[in-house]
Amino acid sequence: MAKEDSEKVNPCKCGVPESAVADSHIPIIFDKTTNEFQLTYAVEGVNGSGSMMFYYCPFCGGRLPKSIRDTLFATVTDSETRRLSRLTRHINSIKEAINEFGEPDFDSPCVRGVSSVPSDTKSTKFEVFSTITYYNLSDTCDVEFIDYGPDGIGKNFTGKYIGDDN
Numbered sequence: 487m488a489k490e491d492s493e494k495v496n497p498c499k500c501g502v503p504e505s506a507v508a509d510s511h512i513p514i515i516f517d518k519t520t521n522e523f524q525l526t527y528a529v530e531g532v533n534g535s536g537s538m539m540f541y542y543c544p545f546c547g548g549r550l551p552k553s554i555r556d557t558l559f560a561t562v563t564d565s566e567t568r569r570l571s572r573l574t575r576h577i578n579s580i581k582e583a584i585n586e587f588g589e590p591d592f593d594s595p596c597v598r599g600v601s602s603v604p605s606d607t608k609s610t611k612f613e614v615f616s617t618i619t620y621y622n623l624s625d626t627c628d629v630e631f632i633d634y635g636p637d638g639i640g641k642n643f644t645g646k647y648i649g650d651d652n
């Protein structure tokens with residue numbers, strides 16, 4: 487279903503998602519920060535968990551509350567993205583990033599699900615990549631370097647969190 491059609495779907499009024507959230511045996515949560523109903527799952531092999539957002543009620547097919555995720559992060563302009571691309575263009579490894587920008591503000595391996603079939607959790611393999619993040623290279627975004635090993639280095643410019651912390 488196209489995104490613009492979703493407004494035409496009646497909102498969920500069956501109450502099942504709310505009861506599911508209240509029942510600790512059912513892996514459905516409501517994330518107040520993002521205003522999203524989510525399916526949670528354990529990630530095999532690593533000590534972690536993931537979640538997937540529901541757009542529609544899995545029980546009655548009604549529309550679920552609109553996510554406010556977009557409003558929680560600063561908007562990154564095209565010119566800022568271009569500036570950061572230029573700034574990091576010559577960086578080809580985590581080591582080069584540290585040589586250039588100094589010690590990172592955050593250094594934590596990141597777990598990514600790798601799957602050739604989107605949303606097919608059975609064929610999803612989870613891999614762990616070294617990841618470092620700088621908070622001070624930009625006013626609006628955090629700059630993240632991900633070491634994909636033989637596949638090279640990934641660079642992410644993600645809008646800074648601007649939501650309330652509670």
Ligand SMILES: [Zn+2]
Nearest residue numbers: 498500543546
């Ligand atoms: Zn419903």
